[in-house]
Amino acid sequence: MVTFDQALDKAIDAILHCYPDIQWSDIRLVRDMQGKLFVVLPDELVEDRSEMERLNEVLTGALQHYAGSASPAACLSDTLSGAELLKEPAIVYYRGDHAVHVIERRAMGENWLLEPGQPDLSHPPRFVFFSLKGGVGRSTALALWARQLCQEGKSVLVVDMDLEAPGLGAQLLEQSGKPLYGVADWLVEDLVGNPADSLVPDMAQQSPVVPAGLWVVPAFGSTTDQAPQNMLAKLARAYLEKPNSEGSQLFAQRLQRMLQALEYHYQPDVVLVDSRAGLHETVATTLLHLDAEVLCFAVDLEVTWQGYRYLFSHLTQLAQQKLQQGDWRDRFKMVSARAMPENFERFLDRSYGLWTDTLYDESSEEVGGLSFDVRDEAAPHYPLIIPRVDVFEAFEPCRDLRRMHEAQIAAVFGAFFSGLQSCLEASRDQN
Structure with a gap:
């Protein structure tokens, strides 16, 4: 069973497995009000849609119930916010040398x-x-x-x-x-x-x-x-x-x-x-x-x-x-x-x-x-x-x-x- 405390690390591992040389500055992980995770990638990174399908498969297996949907990864242009998503408040989670930006969707607002x-x-x-x-x-x-x-x-x-x-x-x-x-x-x-x-x-x-x-x-x-x-x-x-x-x-x-x-x-x-x-x-x-x-x-x-x-x-x-x-x-x-x-x-x-x-x-x-x-x-x-x-x-x-x-x-x-x-x-x- 994947728990809340493990999910974020497992999502990062899944991304690195599919994109080992990824630059994290334009990547966003979105955690919804239940704690489920979505990964949003820049369009230019996804040259081949089969790579995205592979990432979705790895994420779904790694995150189990913490996968945001059957397809937890998407391109920036596929989201409702588009490029505006990059401007939303995000916490910075450090995993070794990787600075991962996490957008929290919370029931009580964004004051924290x-x-x-x-x-x-x-x-x-x-x-x-x-x-x-x-x-x-x-x-x-x-x-x-x-x-x-x-x-x-x-x-x-x-x-x-x-x-x-x-x-x-x-x-x-x-x-x-x-x-x-x-x-x-x-x-x-x-x-x-x-x-x-x-x-x-x-x-x-x-x-x-x-x-x-x-x-x-x-x-x-x-x-x-x-x-x-x-x-x-x-x-x-x-x-x-x-x-x-x-x-x-x-x-x-x-x-x-x-x-x-x-x-x-x-x-x-x-x-x-x-x-x-x-x-x-x-x-x-x-x-x-x-x-x-x-x-x-x-x-x-x-x-x-x-x-x-x-x-x-x-x-x-x-x-x-x-x-x-x-x-x-x-x-x-x-x-x-x-x-x-x-x-x-x-x-x-x-x-x-x-x-x-x-x-x-x-x-x-x-x-x-x-x-x-x-x-x-x-x-x-x-x-x-x-x-x-x-x-x-x-x-x-x-x-x-x-x-x-x-x-x-x-x-x-x-x-x-x-x-x-x-x-x-x-x-x-x-x-």
């Missing part, structure tokens, strides 16, 4: 397949707080850094993108102080073609945890609280692509438009985004397509490292073409959450091993290469640290800050804030 674009200097600095699982203190760290920035005189916009487990709205706003609308409300209205930007003035409210400057956009606004039976129905539609006359607009593109509208209206100095946890399709947007610094929260557990290895191994397929300005991989930063001092060296070693095996290049001396020493504190793998302290377990700022001393916050989060300040200054220098 799009490489981040060039840096955009027109918006304020953005920071995304991400974790594979909840309960690591990600939202608490975001809320307290937002408060710290406001105390320094900055205006901060906080956006709760964790639509399935919303928390920041409840943490930073009183229940009676929520705005009318939230992220999900904007997304569902935009989907049907309503002027969603008209909601923006009613999407954020000032948090009471500081005198001024902290604007909070919840996942769902008070209109959803008044009709809670609609929440799951909204959620099911919020993530969808938006059809239009030019095809469709991906979730990443929709979220970018929403964030730009919020920034234009509220004019923040810094934007903090609380990402959904896990590896859902929508997480690709917050990690890759918001032009943001990404903080990857991790606890030193095998399940955490395994999850990040799944994520980074996929992202490796997007890191083949280096950007002209900077490198999106260098905007990721590990965070050792709920950390124990005696475990730091183990965390550092495991983080360095993860990055070395996946997103780092073999040498920084190659063109556009990304590589660091294990002890380089500026490197993505070198973690910012938040020690574990019981007083911050189940912490709710609106309820608990009034009994908290500033010295307690500084002792736990001071080093973390300092590290983020360096990232913020670097982002400002770039802008």
Whole structure:
């Protein structure tokens, strides 16, 4: 039996068997929503149709149920897309020296397949707080850094993108102080073609945890609280692509438009985004397509490292073409959450091993290469640290800050804030 993990290699072997000197740059392997494979060859390669028949025979035998059809190979001109197929987003799968372009047909869109674009200097600095699982203190760290920035005189916009487990709205706003609308409300209205930007003035409210400057956009606004039976129905539609006359607009593109509208209206100095946890399709947007610094929260557990290895191994397929300005991989930063001092060296070693095996290049001396020493504190793998302290377990700022001393916050989060300040200054220098 041929399995999913074997099918792509078997397809490549079949192609090499029939065309041993093939050039891979104009070859496309298309994997459909079930995982079945089709091979598309340039017309000039197929001078003899009997060669194509031979390839179809070999592919069908090699792939078994993963053959896209009885004839899984075709010429480019035989496809509905024609030459446009070569322009579609594709991951790059390396098989030895062969760089194979694979087009993924997916039920949930292409957000994980799009490489981040060039840096955009027109918006304020953005920071995304991400974790594979909840309960690591990600939202608490975001809320307290937002408060710290406001105390320094900055205006901060906080956006709760964790639509399935919303928390920041409840943490930073009183229940009676929520705005009318939230992220999900904007997304569902935009989907049907309503002027969603008209909601923006009613999407954020000032948090009471500081005198001024902290604007909070919840996942769902008070209109959803008044009709809670609609929440799951909204959620099911919020993530969808938006059809239009030019095809469709991906979730990443929709979220970018929403964030730009919020920034234009509220004019923040810094934007903090609380990402959904896990590896859902929508997480690709917050990690890759918001032009943001990404903080990857991790606890030193095998399940955490395994999850990040799944994520980074996929992202490796997007890191083949280096950007002209900077490198999106260098905007990721590990965070050792709920950390124990005696475990730091183990965390550092495991983080360095993860990055070395996946997103780092073999040498920084190659063109556009990304590589660091294990002890380089500026490197993505070198973690910012938040020690574990019981007083911050189940912490709710609106309820608990009034009994908290500033010295307690500084002792736990001071080093973390300092590290983020360096990232913020670097982002400002770039802008």
